[in-house]
Amino acid sequence: xxxxxxxxxxxxxxxxxxxIDVDVTPIIERVREQGDIAVRxxxxxxxxxxxxxxxxxxxxxxxxxxxxxxxFIEAISxxxxxxxxFARAQxxxxxxxxxxxxxxxxxxxxxxxxxxxxxxxxxxxxxxSTALMxxxxxxxxxxxRRVALSPRFTPESIVAxxxxxxxxxxxxxxxxxxxxxxxxxxxxxPVSKVVGPGSRYVTAAKKYVFGQVGIxxxxxxxxxxxxxxxxxxxxxxxxxxxxxxxxxxxxxxxxLSVDEGVIDRVKKELNAQLEELPTRDIAAESVLRGVAVLCxxxxxxxxxxxxxxxxxxxxxxxxxxxxAKGLVNYGSLFVGRNSAEVFGDYCSGPNxxxxxxxxxxxxxxxxxxxxxxxxxxxxxxxxxxxxxxVLELARSEGLEGHxxxxxxxxxx
Numbered sequence: 001x002x003x004x005x006x007x008x009x010x011x012x013x014x015x016x017x018x019x020i021d022v023d024v025t026p027i028i029e030r031v032r033e034q035g036d037i038a039v040r041x042x043x044x045x046x047x048x049x050x051x052x053x054x055x056x057x058x059x060x061x062x063x064x065x066x067x068x069x070x071x072f073i074e075a076i077s078x079x080x081x082x083x084x085x086f087a088r089a090q091x092x093x094x095x096x097x098x099x100x101x102x103x104x105x106x107x108x109x110x111x112x113x114x115x116x117x118x119x120x121x122x123x124x125x126x127x128x129s130t131a132l133m134x135x136x137x138x139x140x141x142x143x144x145r146r147v148a149l150s151p152r153f154t155p156e157s158i159v160a161x162x163x164x165x166x167x168x169x170x171x172x173x174x175x176x177x178x179x180x181x182x183x184x185x186x187x188x189x190p191v192s193k194v195v196g197p198g199s200r201y202v203t204a205a206k207k208y209v210f211g212q213v214g215i216x217x218x219x220x221x222x223x224x225x226x227x228x229x230x231x232x233x234x235x236x237x238x239x240x241x242x243x244x245x246x247x248x249x250x251x252x253x254x255x256l257s258v259d260e261g262v263i264d265r266v267k268k269e270l271n272a273q274l275e276e277l278p279t280r281d282i283a284a285e286s287v288l289r290g291v292a293v294l295c296x297x298x299x300x301x302x303x304x305x306x307x308x309x310x311x312x313x314x315x316x317x318x319x320x321x322x323x324a325k326g327l328v329n330y331g332s333l334f335v336g337r338n339s340a341e342v343f344g345d346y347c348s349g350p351n352x353x354x355x356x357x358x359x360x361x362x363x364x365x366x367x368x369x370x371x372x373x374x375x376x377x378x379x380x381x382x383x384x385x386x387x388x389x390v391l392e393l394a395r396s397e398g399l400e401g402h403x404x405x406x407x408x409x410x411x412x
Contacts, residue, residue: 001253001267001290003260006304009293013308016252016357024204028179035185042176047151049172055187056153056169061162067155076163079347080132086349087140087368094369104380110372112142113214115189117181119196120161122152122173124282125247128160129345133352134196134366135164141371147191149177173198178205182213195366197222197353200250216366218359223252224341225310227301228266230259231318236337238269240314243342245286246279252356253290254310256301263292302326309360312341331360383409 004012030038043049065073098107118134121127131148138146148161151173161169170188172180184190193214194206199221206215224244226237241253257263270287274280295301302323305313309329317323320335327333331354334341345352353366380386387406394402 001255001270001287001292003263003292003294006293006295006300009254009291009304010307012291013358022200022204024175024201024208027175028205028208031176031179031185032183036187039172039176039180039185039188042174043151043172046174046176047172054171056158056171061158061169064155064158064162068159072156073159073163075347076128076132076160079129080136080164082347082349083132083136083351084140086351087137091140091368091372094372094374103383103385104378106376106378108374108376111375112144112372113192114143115145115147115191115193116143116371117147117149117178117191117194117196118166119173119178119194119198119202120148120150120153120157121196121198121202122150122154122157123199126150126152126154126157128154128156129352130196131157131160131166132164135161135166137351137366137368138371139165141368143371145189145191147181149173149181149196151177173202175201175205178202178209182209193370195353195370197356199248203357216353216370217355217363218357219353219355219366221250221252221356222247223254223311223356224314225254225256225305225308225312226314227305227317227323228255228257228259228262229317229319230262232262232266232316233337234262234265234269235273236340237266237316238273240341241266241270241287241290242273242277242283243340243345244312245283245290246277247282247286249282249285251286252310253286254308255290255292256295256304257293258295258297258301260294263294267292298323305329307358309355309358311354311356311360312344314339314341329358329360331355331365 027042043054094110096109098105116138120130135146146166147168147170148166149170150157153171178194180188181191181194191213195216197219203218222244226240228237244251245253255263255266274284277283295304305327306329311331313330314334315323316337332344332350344350351366355363387410390406391403
């Protein structure tokens with residue numbers, strides 16, 4: 001990990017964004033044209049798929065429960081409960097709206113999406129926790145068809161997807177999996193929206209199919225930025241950085257501080273902990289690419305954080321409240337020594353599917369609100385107050401047909 005200035009860090013962050021753009025067009029177009037034949041070809045080529053059926057059967061689901069421990073079931077149940085309670089609280093903040101005006105009634109309804117595909121990473125580290133984070137809010141929102149999608153399901157992932165409320169479990173992933181649920185095949189009905197984190201290829205595929213289906217946002221590879229000062233515990237900071245670094249060699253790990261001494265202490269601790277980490281081969285590469293940013297003052301640090309818009313932003317300082325003021329771009333904020341990002345990963349309640357690659361500038365993390373849509377309605381009666389303004393505006397735009405459609409209502 002090298003130490004750079006805030007200006008250099010901005011260039012590095014922009015470089016990470018361009019790395020995500022990989023060409024997925026040939027795969028998606030082949031799946032779109034050939035359907036199941038192409039899906040099976042790519043599943044065999046990339047995922048080692050050898051069967052004819054990628055839909056996980058009820059028998060396999062039942063068998064999966066016999067292969068996991070009771071402690072795992074309890075942990076899934078506890079995490080699901082917290083995630084569901086948070087999702088229900090979020091959903092309660094969004095209500096149907098009905099406003100009576102002199103010209104009639106206007107408003108909106110909050111309606112669940114009909115179908116979603118929830119992508120669950122299944123490469124180097126299959127993530128049962130992502131099944132909970134994506135499927136549970138969909139259940140709370142009232143989505144009828146909920147597809148769990150992954151290139152590889154372990155018994156733990158199958159149990160998590162089933163307990164979280166999946167109505168279908170499909171063992172296909174990557175670019176071809178995204179294409180299959182976006183466009184549909186002979187055996188897979190298309191969905192309305194695709195959500196969930198993934199590799200750069202999954203991310204690029206989601207970007208490609210956007211418009212054919214909805215997507216949540218850019219989610220992957222993972223990122224963490226930890227703001228520290230002289231009061232931070234280097235061992236705690238290092239452990240949080242490594243928790244993200246072990247996800248993927250492309251994971252982004254950042255330290256930001258106005259104190260060079262604490263940066264050096266964290267670097268030393270990072271190297272020491274890496275020696276003992278079973279996933280050090282992956283984590284070491286991420287750490288090597290990682291960046292420590294020495295800022296001139298708090299204002300420069302805040303400005304850089306808002307520019308970076310990191311997926312996870314931790315504050316481990318003696319002035320967390322002061323640092324937090326003015327911070328507006330992040331996927332999720334973790335304040336204080338005990339607010340480890342890993343608690344958010346698994347079971348504290350808020351979603352761990354968060355925007356990466358600076359997408360936090362314009363969106364927040366996945367939530368129950370991503371599985372509903374706001375549909376407005378109008379039931380107008382006495383439209384006389386509206387006609388005059390419509391005539392003026394329509395004719396100012398040269399749209400005479402609009403004006404005449406309004407005038408017709410005066411003759412009714």
